Amino acid sequence: MAATADSVRNGVDSTQLYGTLDAIKGDPSIAKFQFRAQNRWIDGSHNRTTIRDFYAANQEDTSRIEDFVLDAGEPAILLGTDTGPNPAEYLLHALAACLTTSLVYVAAARGVHLTEVESTLEGDMDVQGALGLSDDFRNGFEHIRVSFRVKGDAPEEKLREVVARAQQRSAVFDMVRNGVPVTVEAATA
């Protein structure tokens, strides 16, 4: 179906959204995705990731017309020159972006028009862990706090339901909260 003005809520075409869900119900094999990133060290804490291709709907997706390029770095206190956000900050961004997108899509599906979604994230870390100085501290954040401010045309109770449902469906929230098996291999020749 073509989009109609009425089917687009929060910038999401709910007709297309339900069409996608129906297509997957008809052929679940199209739901298998693979996302990728290629990273290259530049110097010191400066490294760069290139993102473009991915696999979806039983084929390589070629719809993206250019690469996304992301630079990482560290601030001076962590021996860098601020060539980009640091990796832990990128993780906070990934979490914020995923919760927000989930929230916006859930709201669109439920007929809620949003006017504002903002969030602030904080992650606490004692760097004695990552620096190898003490086993009393983990390497990563001990805790992450996410504070949302959400406004829209629905009653508070429904907005809270949307926030709760977004957490239940967010890919990055699942990964950050529950962890993911990671395999690392290296070629050194």
Next chain:
Amino acid sequence: MAATADSVRNGVDSTQLYGTLDAIKGDPSIAKFQFRAQNRWIDGSHNRTTIRDFYAANQEDTSRIEDFVLDAGEPAILLGTDTGPNPAEYLLHALAACLTTSLVYVAAARGVHLTEVESTLEGDMDVQGALGLSDDFRNGFEHIRVSFRVKGDAPEEKLREVVARAQQRSAVFDMVRNGVPVTVEAATA
């Protein structure tokens, strides 16, 4: 101590690195960091994170002279317009960047001169989970594979040790593999 040509390896000043470690040993309170991200929804799957301030060494760090701004999005097949990498891709980037930085710092501390560090990451996801179509699939990646290519002036065995140690010390690797407690609160008024 001032940096000397000899103390800088892989763009990391190992004199400064050991100075930081000594300073933390002398006063562990300076090891408490807090990183932050502020996100704002733009439209549809497009949202934007601003990163700048953080807390470290018992004070607000004000050394960064400008904000980092990161745009997220989704490809067409996930109802977006490619306004940026998607959140799960940002998570892969965070993981690649952190493993690479850890690897470079460990190599610097151990006197290994690196000439090349590249990595490719792949994450497999069945979107029936995140789309709420099936409880048989989690929302996030089922598995992440990281493939490194590392070259330097050390024997293969020592390079492999550096890769292994980088995993033991990486903040984002710890978080992605083991998970982090996340608290989400929302103001809807």
